[in-house]
Amino acid sequence: MSDGAKLFVAMGACLAALAVVLGAFGAHALKARLSSDMLQVYHTAVQYHFWHALGVLAVGLALQQAPDTDWLRAAGWLLTGGIVLFCGSLYLMAFTGDKWLGAVTPLGGVAFILGWLALAVAALRA
Secondary structure (H helix, E strand, C coil), X not given: CCHHXXXXXXXXXXXXXXXXXXXXXXXXXXXXXXXXXXXXHHHHHHHHHHHHHHHHHHHHHHHHHCCCCHHHHHXXXXXXXXXXXXXXXXXXXXXXXXXXXXXXXXXXXXXXHHHHHHHHHHHHHC
């Protein structure tokens, strides 16, 4: 397995595990502490976190089967960056109530979109 494949498989698996932990934490520890609006924000972050962790894992698996390309690596880093920006800003917003963090969220959304498109280009070029 190439170093890139190992990195993205391991990172995707760790990000997915973290999404499960954060989801369980939200379901059990935050239910009584956050408003319903902020709990919904937190839930959205967990959902996007988990789905995109699977995307990072998919990039790693693709790197095992296809040549290591700039497009695949870009897809993995963009999806990871999207988790940090999109989900991270929503987690922080839920915990702090600071609505200005919502201005960061679309940057993560753009990273997600570009990551999925980079994966599509990698697939078409393989």
